[in-house]
Amino acid sequence: MASVVLSEAEKLYIVHGVQEDLRVDGRGCEDYRCAEVETDVVSNTSGSARVKLGETDILVGIKAEMGTPKLEKPDEGYLEFFVDCSSNSPELEGRGGEELGTDIANTLYRVFSCENSVDLKSLCINPKEHCWVLYVDILLLECGGNIFDAISIAVKAALFNTRIPKVRVLEDEEGTKEIELSDDPYDCIRLNVDEVPCIVTLSKIGYRHVVDATLQEEACSLASLLISVTSKGAITSMKKVGKGSLDPESIFEMMETGQRVGKSLHVALQKILDEEENLGTSRSKVGFLG
Numbered sequence: 001m002a003s004v005v006l007s008e009a010e011k012l013y014i015v016h017g018v019q020e021d022l023r024v025d026g027r028g029c030e031d032y033r034c035a036e037v038e039t040d041v042v043s044n045t046s047g048s049a050r051v052k053l054g055e056t057d058i059l060v061g062i063k064a065e066m067g068t069p070k071l072e073k074p075d076e077g078y079l080e081f082f083v084d085c086s087s088n089s090p091e092l093e094g095r096g097g098e099e100l101g102t103d104i105a106n107t108l109y110r111v112f113s114c115e116n117s118v119d120l121k122s123l124c125i126n127p128k129e130h131c132w133v134l135y136v137d138i139l140l141l142e143c144g145g146n147i148f149d150a151i152s153i154a155v156k157a158a159l160f161n162t163r164i165p166k167v168r169v170l171e172d173e174e175g176t177k178e179i180e181l182s183d184d185p186y187d188c189i190r191l192n193v194d195e196v197p198c199i200v201t202l203s204k205i206g207y208r209h210v211v212d213a214t215l216q217e218e219a220c221s222l223a224s225l226l227i228s229v230t231s232k233g234a235i236t237s238m239k240k241v242g243k244g245s246l247d248p249e250s251i252f253e254m255m256e257t258g259q260r261v262g263k264s265l266h267v268a269l270q271k272i273l274d275e276e277e278n279l280g281t282s283r284s285k286v287g288f289l290g
Contacts, residue, residue: 023217027212031211032211039276046134054144058153060151060155060158066125066131067130083102083151110239111236112197118159119192126177149200156193157269159191165189209250221244225238231267235258
């Protein structure tokens with residue numbers, strides 16, 4: 001992951017500020033940076049979103065394609081995640097970027113392994129034969145800290161924006177089945193994203209923890225806890241990252257903070273998505289190259 005080199009004096013300044021609930025950029029320990037969310041930014045996808053969280057810039061595109069259901073779940077569709085870390089950071093070139101991309105994809109598989117996160121049964125067209133497969137492509141345009149949270153926000157926004165064509169299964173007298181796609185672009189399936197979790201990363205700095213850490217703050221943190229939280233505050237998964245250790249008391253405090261902050265994050269994100277949806281075609285599109 002991209003990192004910055006800080007002197008001991010700079011680290012001490014950041015750590016002391018966190019102890020007083022005053023971070024370098026003026027935020028409190030539980031405050032997120034200003035986030036920009038825009039959906040429907042890539043034309044040749046079923047759904048897309050771009051999220052800028054501070055200096056972190058994420059682009060997500062979702063493509064719905066027809067496939068065969070998995071043997072263990074014959075009446076469900078499924079999601080596939082692909083991550084490209086083509087950031088301008090030298091540390092994310094080559095193998096470093098591949099390892100980070102694999103780590104992010106594995107984390108997302110774990111987050112979305114919760115049964116209620118996405119209604120996968122609605123993606124089934126014909127049990128055991130045909131289903132919709134959602135290919136979620138994630139592009140890390142710029143890394144400015146806290147990439148897991150930014151990616152989870154972008155994925156939820158892209159899923160909200162996703163439109164899947166309605167299909168009909170026709171069967172002739174001989175029992176041969178044919179699939180007919182609707183020609184009407186407005187005749188589509190929308191996914192319910194109410195239960196899609198967002199990741200809240202809590203970084204331990206000194207004796208306290210912060211959310212939405214910058215690259216400088218990440219350099220001062222030896223351990224972080226990634227918590228996926230639903231809009232109702234339910235924790236669906238947890239993952240500890242970093243070389244340092246976390247004591248049980250700190251973990252429980254971080255879980256409580258993650259639930260509280262996660263619920264607020266969902267409310268703010270849903271408000272933005274609903275406002276953009278209500279604007280319809282009248283909204284001005286910036287586009288991911290804008």
